[in-house]
Amino acid sequence: MLDLADVRYAYPDGTVALDGVTLAVDGGAVVAVVGQNGSGKTTLAKHLNGLLRATSGRVVVDGLDAARYPVRTLAAHVGYVFQNPGHQLFARTVAQELAFGPRNLGVPPPEIDARVGEIVARLGLEPHLAAHPHRLPLPVRKLVSIGAVLTMRTPILVLDEPTTGQDHRTAVRIASLIRAAGAAGTTVVLVSHDMPLVAEVAGRVVVMDAGRIVADGSPRAVLGDATLTEATRIAPPQITQLAAALPGRSHRPAVLSVEELVAELRHVP
Amino acid sequence: MRATTGPAFAAERGSSWLHRLDPLVKLTWLLAVIVVAFATFDPVPLFGIALVGLAVAASAGIGWRVVRVLAIFIPITSSILVIQTIAPPICAGGGCVPVATLGPLELYQEGTIRGLSLVGRLVAVESVALAVILTTHPSDLFGALARLRVPYVANLMLSMTLQLIPILQREFEIVLSAQRARGMRGTGFRALLPSFVPVFAGAFQRVQQLTISLESRAFGATGARTSYRHIRSGTRERVAAIAGVVVGVVGVLAGLTIWSAEQSAGVVVPVQLVVGLFLLAATLFAGVLLAGIRSILRA
Amino acid sequence: MADAPIISITDLTVTYAGASEPALRGVDLEIRAGEAIGLVGLNEAGKTTLAMTINGVIPNLLPADVTGRIAVDGRDPTVTPVRDAARTVGMVFDTPEYQLSQASVAEEIALGLEGLALPSAEMPTRIDAALDAVGLAGFEERSPMALSGGQQQRVAIAAVLAMEPRILVMDEPTSNLDPAGTADVFAIARGLVRERGMTVIVAGHDVEALAGFADRIVVLDAGRVVHQGTPAEVFGAVDQLRDLGLRSPQVTELAHALAPAAGRLPVTVRDAVAWLGSRR
Numbered sequence: 001m002l003d004l005a006d007v008r009y010a011y012p013d014g015t016v017a018l019d020g021v022t023l024a025v026d027g028g029a030v031v032a033v034v035g036q037n038g039s040g041k042t043t044l045a046k047h048l049n050g051l052l053r054a055t056s057g058r059v060v061v062d063g064l065d066a067a068r069y070p071v072r073t074l075a076a077h078v079g080y081v082f083q084n085p086g087h088q089l090f091a092r093t094v095a096q097e098l099a100f101g102p103r104n105l106g107v108p109p110p111e112i113d114a115r116v117g118e119i120v121a122r123l124g125l126e127p128h129l130a131a132h133p134h135r136l137p138l139p140v141r142k143l144v145s146i147g148a149v150l151t152m153r154t155p156i157l158v159l160d161e162p163t164t165g166q167d168h169r170t171a172v173r174i175a176s177l178i179r180a181a182g183a184a185g186t187t188v189v190l191v192s193h194d195m196p197l198v199a200e201v202a203g204r205v206v207v208m209d210a211g212r213i214v215a216d217g218s219p220r221a222v223l224g225d226a227t228l229t230e231a232t233r234i235a236p237p238q239i240t241q242l243a244a245a246l247p248g249r250s251h252r253p254a255v256l257s258v259e260e261l262v263a264e265l266r267h268v269p
Numbered sequence: 270m271r272a273t274t275g276p277a278f279a280a281e282r283g284s285s286w287l288h289r290l291d292p293l294v295k296l297t298w299l300l301a302v303i304v305v306a307f308a309t310f311d312p313v314p315l316f317g318i319a320l321v322g323l324a325v326a327a328s329a330g331i332g333w334r335v336v337r338v339l340a341i342f343i344p345i346t347s348s349i350l351v352i353q354t355i356a357p358p359i360c361a362g363g364g365c366v367p368v369a370t371l372g373p374l375e376l377y378q379e380g381t382i383r384g385l386s387l388v389g390r391l392v393a394v395e396s397v398a399l400a401v402i403l404t405t406h407p408s409d410l411f412g413a414l415a416r417l418r419v420p421y422v423a424n425l426m427l428s429m430t431l432q433l434i435p436i437l438q439r440e441f442e443i444v445l446s447a448q449r450a451r452g453m454r455g456t457g458f459r460a461l462l463p464s465f466v467p468v469f470a471g472a473f474q475r476v477q478q479l480t481i482s483l484e485s486r487a488f489g490a491t492g493a494r495t496s497y498r499h500i501r502s503g504t505r506e507r508v509a510a511i512a513g514v515v516v517g518v519v520g521v522l523a524g525l526t527i528w529s530a531e532q533s534a535g536v537v538v539p540v541q542l543v544v545g546l547f548l549l550a551a552t553l554f555a556g557v558l559l560a561g562i563r564s565i566l567r568a
Numbered sequence: 569m570a571d572a573p574i575i576s577i578t579d580l581t582v583t584y585a586g587a588s589e590p591a592l593r594g595v596d597l598e599i600r601a602g603e604a605i606g607l608v609g610l611n612e613a614g615k616t617t618l619a620m621t622i623n624g625v626i627p628n629l630l631p632a633d634v635t636g637r638i639a640v641d642g643r644d645p646t647v648t649p650v651r652d653a654a655r656t657v658g659m660v661f662d663t664p665e666y667q668l669s670q671a672s673v674a675e676e677i678a679l680g681l682e683g684l685a686l687p688s689a690e691m692p693t694r695i696d697a698a699l700d701a702v703g704l705a706g707f708e709e710r711s712p713m714a715l716s717g718g719q720q721q722r723v724a725i726a727a728v729l730a731m732e733p734r735i736l737v738m739d740e741p742t743s744n745l746d747p748a749g750t751a752d753v754f755a756i757a758r759g760l761v762r763e764r765g766m767t768v769i770v771a772g773h774d775v776e777a778l779a780g781f782a783d784r785i786v787v788l789d790a791g792r793v794v795h796q797g798t799p800a801e802v803f804g805a806v807d808q809l810r811d812l813g814l815r816s817p818q819v820t821e822l823a824h825a826l827a828p829a830a831g832r833l834p835v836t837v838r839d840a841v842a843w844l845g846s847r848r
Contacts, residue, residue, distance in 0.1 A: 037717055037746045051446050075452040086474070087440075088447045090466040100463075104452030134470050137612050152451065165662065165743040167610045167773055169813035193746045196818070235747035238776045239818040242837050246844065258818050262825045265844070406671070432669060478666035481625055486727060487654040487683025495688050497678035 001027040001156060001187045002048065007057035009043055009211075017043040019211035020057070025189070025204075027155070030182040032190045032198040032219070035208035036233050041191045042083075044208065045158050048189060049078035062155055076105050079154035083161040085145035089133035094125060094144050097133050101152040112151070119147040123173070139170040146177060157181055158189045163197050175201055196237040199223060199256040207232055224254025287329035287404045291506040292413040294513065295401045301517025302397045306390045308524030312382060315389030322396030326403075335399045339392065344557040346388045350550035353384030354543065368540050371547070381543045384550075409498055429479075433472065440468050574735065574767055575599040575622060580636035582617055582626060591617040593791040594636070599769070601734070604761040606782030606799070607771035610813050613788040615771040619739045622769070623657035624650050641734060651683060658728030662740035664720035665713070673699070673715075673723050674708040680731045698730035702756055718749025725756060735767045736760060742774060750774060754781050776817045779803055779835035787812070804833040 002025035009018040017040050025031050033041045046052040047059050050071040059066040062077040079101075082088050091097040098116045107115070120126055123143045128136055133144055146162065159178070163171040171194070178201045182188050192198055198205060198219060205222040207215035209232045215222050223229065223236040226244060236244075236254070243255035243264075255261045287295075302318060309315065326335040357365065357380030367375035414423075444464045453460060575598070582592040592614045599605055607615050620626045624645030627634050634646050641656045661667055670676040677695045686694070699705050702722040707715075712723055721741060728736065738757065742750035754777045760766040761783075772778060778785065778799070785802040787795040789812050795802050803809070803816040806824040815821070819840035823833040827847070834840040 036748055049450055051450065071446065071449040072452050072454050075450050078450075080447075080450040082443075082447050082450075084471075086471050087444050087467055088451075090444075090448070090463045100453075101451040104454065134466070139611050149451070165740065165773075167813065168815045169610060195747070233746070233748040235751070237818060238837060239822065242819050242822070242840050245837055245841050258821045258825065261822055265822075265826060429669070475666050478661060478663060479669055481620070481629060482659070482661060482667040482724075483669070483679070484629055484650045485623055485625060485654055485657075485659040486680035486731065487651040488679065493685045494682045495685050495691075497675060497682055497688055497691050 001025055001029075001062060002189070003058070003060040004044075004047070005058040005060075007044075007047060007054045007059060009040075009047065009052060010055050017211055018047075018054070021208075021211070021213055023206065023213065023216075025187060027187050028182065028185045029204060030178065030188040030190065030202050031204045031206060032192060032202035033206045033208060034191075034193060034195075034198060034222075034232075034234050036193075039208040039232070040211040041208045042160055043211075045080070045160055045189060045191045048156070048158055049080045050074045051080070072104070075101075075152070075154075077154055078156045078158060079149040079152045081146050081149045081157070081159045081162060083164060085138075085141040086134070088145045088148065089141060092132060093130050094133055094136075095120075095129045097144055097148050098125075098151050101148055105152060115151045115153065119151050123147050123177075139166060142166060142170060143173065146174065150177075150181075154186075156187045156189070158191070160191045161193070162190070163192065163194045171197065193234065195223065195235055195240075199237050199240065207234065219256055220254045223256065285329040285404070287325065287400065288406075290404075291510075292405045292410045293417070294506050294509045295405060296413075297510045297513035298516070299397055299401045301513045301520065303394055304517050305520030305524060306393045308521040309528040310383065310386045311524075311528040312385040312389045314520075314523070314528050315386055315393045318393040319389060319396050322393065322400055326396065326400040329400065329404055331400070331403050334403060335396055338399055339395055342391065342395065343553055346391060347550040347553040347557070349387050350381070350384040350546060351554055353380040353387070354547045354550070355380065357383055359383055368538075369544050371544070376543050376547055378538045378540075378543050381538060381546055385546075406498070429476065433476075436475070437468065437472055440471050444468050444471075573598040574601040574641055576637070576639045578637040580618075580621065580634070580638055582614075582621055583633045584617075585631035585633070589791075591632075591791055592621070595788075595791070595793050597786065597793060597796070599767060601767050602761065602765045603767055604757070604781055604783045605767075605769040606778035606785045607769060607788065608773070608775065608778065608785060608814060609771075609788035612790075614791045615788055616739050617791075618788065619659065619737045619769070619771055621645065622735070622737055623659050624648050624653040625659070654680070654731065654733070655684065656733055657735045657737060658731060658733035660721070660724050660728055660736070660738040660741050662743045664717050664724055664744065667724040667727075668712040668720060671711060672708065673704070673710050673712055673726075676712055676723055677727045677730045680727055684731060694730045694732075698726040701729055701759070702726045703752065716749070718745050718752055721745060721749060721753060722756070725753070729760075733766075736769070738768070738770045738772075740772045741770065742772060742777070750777060757781055775803065775815060776836075779817045779820075787814070799835045800832050800839075803835050806833075 002023065004021055004023045007018055007021045008016070010016045021044060033044060035041045043052060047054055047066065048061055050066050050069060053067055061074060064074065064077065066074060089097055091100060095116060098119060099112050102112045102115055120129065125140070125144065125147065128140055133141060136144065142162070146159070149157070162174050166174065175197055178188055178190065182201070190198065190202060202219050205217065205219050206213055207222060207228065214232060215225070215228050223240050224244070229236050237256070239258050239261055240254050240256065243249055243261050255264070306315060306318065323332060323335060326332045354376050355374045357377050360377055360379055365377045365379045368378045369376045441464060444467045448463055453463070577595055577597040580592055580595040581590050583590040595618065607618065609615050617626060620630065621634065621638060622640055622645060626632045627646055628650050638645060640653070645653050668676055670679060674695050677698055678691050681691050681694060695708065696705070699707060702725050704719065704722055704726065707723070712720055715723065742753050745753065757768050757770055758781055761768050770778065770781065782799055784796060785799050786793055787802060787809070794812070795805065795808065803820045804824070806816045806821055809816055816824070817835050819837060820833050820835050823830065823840065823843060834843040
């Protein structure tokens with residue numbers, strides 16, 4: 001579904017942001033891309049829908065060579081949710097906002113209405129349908145910005161730091177949206193430094209550092225690798241750190257959730 | 270974190286005499302140059318001023334930067350020379366005699382002289398203006414304005430506006446890319462309309478947050494403030510500023526007398542110079558046109 | 569610690585101009601000098617409103633109807649000009665970039681000093697000290713816009729520290745930072761409390777970091793203070809917080825699941841290791 005071969009990207013002033021990235025993602029996978037600010041994870045994500053064009057190397061998205069198509073064409077294959085909802089929201093009402101994407105993609109109006117209705121129900125946006133997106137509280141704006149991309153029903157979904165600045169209640173909703181997308185067969189690329197979220201929803205974690213992929217594996221393997229997480233300054237969830245600090249657990253696999261460790265500790269005699 | 274680069278003509282840090290000079294002195298001299306440049310049509314003093322401007326810029330270490338910006342004006346200056354030489358407006362009533370003929374084109378020396386003076390005026394003002402702009406840090410300028418008792422709020426508004434330009438540019442690009450990422454087509458103005466709301470909403474939020482942050486750091490509109498940046502401003506600077514005003518006045522007088530239009534009417538310019546300048550300007554202009562056409566066809 | 573609280577808030581109700589509902593309702597809160605306070609709550613719970621009332625931005629810059637009593641270091645911020653309140657209360661916000669406007673780090677820090685009319689000869693010392701406190705020594709001539717988010721936030725903190733306020737209020741300072749940046753900011757905050765005796769209030773969602781930093785946690789819900797106490801007390805009430813849409817640190821949730829009736833629950837990894845060890 002996604003195929004990046006030795007992708008390099010350098011800014012006009014010469015700074016290298018991606019230094020030879022090779023990555024293959026199967027359809028339906030939920031992949032988290034993690035790393036410090038400046039590691040290249042957002043730069044990588046922007047190559048997936050053509051927002052950035054590789055300086056060298058190949059980017060193939062849903063069978064298309066990304067270099068040969070404009071962003072608006074790739075938009076039918078890759079839905080990109082920007083980190084700041086303020087950058088996306090522009091319509092006069094939430095309903096119009098949700099319809100904008102599918103309308104641009106040429107979806108027939110009855111189908112657009114159906115999709116908007118489904119998203120509104122799923123995200124609980126009924127009370128806000130006629131409201132001006134920019135006047136809504138931040139959590140609602142965030143859900144609207146995600147919903148506005150979900151109505152495009154793209155096979156690939158990219159989310160750039162979806163839970164940053166959000167409270168717990170909203171973060172939980174976003175996590176369940178991601179899980180639902182993955183379950184429905186959408187290929188999800190999640191750029192995030194929210195490690196509990198990553199631990200919860202990702203099936204695969206790619207770690208970036210200084211423009212390169214330095215680790216690629218299951219969340220358990222990556223988050224359990226203390227040397228790796230320290231070197232790349234990603235903080236494993238507190239529960240993972242606790243499990244790693246418990247005496248007599250060094251040979252055991254890393255813990256990803258509170259429930260896991262509770263279950264484990266209840267069974268220890 | 271991507272760096273925000275400022276506009277090409279933003280002041281860089283420097284430590285030359287010109288960088289450290291009181292902005293008010295620089296502004297006074299710039300004003301004098303502008304006034305003198307418009308007081309005369311004689312190319313000789315105009316190019317003289319331009320040369321002095323370039324020399325001053327060079328002494329401050331920014332000579333090549335000034336030259337690079339001036340190069341942007343080659344299309345305009347060459348077209349002025351070309352058009353003036355073959356069809357000078359001052360010869361409209363008939364009364365000029367062409368000094369040379371190139372195919373269907375008749376070249377007039379009055380046009381060449383007038384063209385040179387217009388170009389000279391442009392270059393004179395530009396070179397001095399650039400020397401001033403590139404060596405004056407906005408904070409120093411605003412400090413100078415504050416000493417002139419310009420209200421602090423006006424000062425702040427000016428500096429905020431200057432900073433917002435590259436910031437808004439960047440925001441616009443981000444917002445446009447967000448729209449395109451949702452399939453938006455077209456590049457016309459109608460396509461840009463959806464982008465205005467988020468850009469201005471973002472700009473408003475940013476300015477509001479910045480204002481609160483500044484106010485929370487004692488950035489009030491009234492009361493005494495001290496200054497971190499050190500700009501010499503004493504008797505020497507006052508004298509220099511007055512000298513600028515004097516030079517300006519003298520220059521205007523000269524423009525009205527020894528450099529006046531009547532004086533330059535009797536000057537004879539060698540034919541070779543007229544033809545040579547014309548060919549040079551025409552080549553430059555044609556070259557720019559071709560390059561422009563090529564890049565349009567390639568896009 | 570002094571006996572009289574440095575911040576004293578009684579029955580504070582704040583309604584923004586044009587709003588139909590108050591943003592803060594009858595808030596009672598006392599903060600003593602040198603305390604480290606963590607402020608938690610959902611996004612619209614009133615954390616920012618409370619922060620901005622403490623330094624007088626509300627109502628002096630953002631019009632609002634304020635009733636009740638509030639005293640900060642002996643003065644009423646609602647009638648004190650913000651520029652004067654700035655001597656006592658420094659504020660840091662959630663978006664680093666939105667706080668920076670100068671061409672160099674040194675000038676950014678000097679901005680506040682200019683406003684305090686500090687003699688320019690004294691400025692370099694203060695600037696150096698502030699940069700040292702945030703671990704950015706040597707960054708004087710760097711352009712703030714070219715720094716990383718974490719570095720920018722530290723510059724914003726330094727710009728406020730240079731003014732030597734007694735109280736520092738940080739409104740979601742790590743929301744837009746990566747884990748490295750977040751760790752740096754909280755380390756600085758802890759240092760300010762322990763080494764300088766400053767009163768530091770941090771509002772945010774990172775409950776694990778707040779649990780490690782704060783002496784006391786205050787929970788806001790729909791404009792009201794619904795719970796306050798030590799991190800162990802507040803976060804130990806796991807179910808209560810969950811009902812409010814908030815959460816406790818993961819180790820606390822673990823302890824709660826293993827021993828619902830237990831007394832003091834751990835809130836940090838170290839506490840949890842010890843707690844689990846003592847249960848055997």
